[in-house]
Amino acid sequence: MPKNIKLEIEYDGTSFSGWQTQPRKRTVQKEIENKLEKILGSKTKIIGAGRTDAGVHALGQVASFKTKSRLKEDQIKNALNGVLPEDIVIKNIEEVDSDFNARYSAKSKIYQYRIYLTKTALNRNYAWEIRYNLNMKKLKEATEKIIGKKDFSSFCVVKSTKKNNICKVKKAFWRKKKSELVFEIEGDRFLHSMVRALVGTLVDVGRGYFKLFDFERIIDSKDRKKAGITAPAKGLYLLKVNY
Numbered sequence: 001m002p003k004n005i006k007l008e009i010e011y012d013g014t015s016f017s018g019w020q021t022q023p024r025k026r027t028v029q030k031e032i033e034n035k036l037e038k039i040l041g042s043k044t045k046i047i048g049a050g051r052t053d054a055g056v057h058a059l060g061q062v063a064s065f066k067t068k069s070r071l072k073e074d075q076i077k078n079a080l081n082g083v084l085p086e087d088i089v090i091k092n093i094e095e096v097d098s099d100f101n102a103r104y105s106a107k108s109k110i111y112q113y114r115i116y117l118t119k120t121a122l123n124r125n126y127a128w129e130i131r132y133n134l135n136m137k138k139l140k141e142a143t144e145k146i147i148g149k150k151d152f153s154s155f156c157v158v159k160s161t162k163k164n165n166i167c168k169v170k171k172a173f174w175r176k177k178k179s180e181l182v183f184e185i186e187g188d189r190f191l192h193s194m195v196r197a198l199v200g201t202l203v204d205v206g207r208g209y210f211k212l213f214d215f216e217r218i219i220d221s222k223d224r225k226k227a228g229i230t231a232p233a234k235g236l237y238l239l240k241v242n243y
Contacts, residue, residue, distance in 0.1 A: 002066040002068050002098075003095050004064060004065075005064060005073065006062065006094050006095075006102065007062065007063045007092070008061070008062055008090070008091045009032070009058060009060075009088065009091065010088075010089045011028050013055050013233070013234075014055060015087060016054060018053050018056070019048050019052045019058075028052075029046060029048060029063075031085060031088055032063070032084065032088065033045065036076075039079045039083070040069045040076075041069070046063040046102075047064050047103050048103065049063065049109065050190075052238055053192075053233055055232070056234075056236045057126065058237060059240075060091075060240040060241060061241070062102045063102050064096070073094060076093060077090050077093040106241050106242065107188070107243055108241075109186070109241050110184065110238075110239040110240040110242070111185050111190070111195045111237065112182055112237045113183040114127040114181070115127060115128045115183070115203075115235060116128070116180055132203065132207040135206050135207075135208065136206070138205050138206055138212065139205060140173070140174060142202055142205040145216055146169050146185075147169050147171070147172060149168040149169075151165050152166070152191055152198075153222035153223070153224065154219055154223055154224055155193075155201065156191035156192060157224070167189050167194070170186045172184070185198070195236060196232075196236055197224070197230050199236075200228040200229040201228035204228040210228070
């Protein structure tokens with residue numbers, strides 16, 4: 001009987017065209033599947049918890065796959081980390097119940113978005129550099145408006161194929177440490193580019209481009225054109241998947 005294996009993965013999304021396999025493009029899923037085929041001796045399809053976009057990073061992506069290989073979990077982990085490129089690391093591996101599915105078994109996901117309020121050399125590929133003076137009080141007040149079960153159509157790319165755009169945001173908050181500003185959000189599901197659209201629009205509130213009542217109207221409008229810009233992919237991290 002095949003074993004069901006769960007992977008916890010960290011990756012630097014800078015050089016990837018996202019998580020999901022795409023023809024003639026470098027993706028995280030394709031890199032891992034190619035290496036698993038060599039290690040396990042057969043083609044192996046992995047299922048990811050979240051389909052991160054090009055340039056988005058992960059500290060706690062989760063994937064699962066089934067295999068008849070007799071290799072132990074630690075052997076698979078060590079073999080993968082020995083052949084994967086340096087921008088992908090398998091942090092943990094374990095055998096799980098046969099009905100576990102990395103995507104459909106997930107209860108919630110946590111994302112972080114990082115902003116630098118000053119120019120940075122070391123973090124230029126890992127945060128959004130902005131020059132605006134942001135009002136933290138207004139940022140936090142607007143962020144409170146996204147908590148709960150709502151239609152987030154205003155923060156979703158038009159081409160999204162979701163049956164509906166209703167998501168439940170369990171928590172969302174900002175914290176500031178010197179010149180770094182971090183936004184963290186947990187939800188039961190996320191629409192395509194939703195977190196980045198939220199961040200871009202919230203930043204517009206913080207810099208005074210939108211008022212608080214404007215932000216509330218944007219949510220109610222369910223119209224992506226009413227919201228702010230989509231924040232750059234490089235500042236976004238899939239932090240954790242909860243099961």
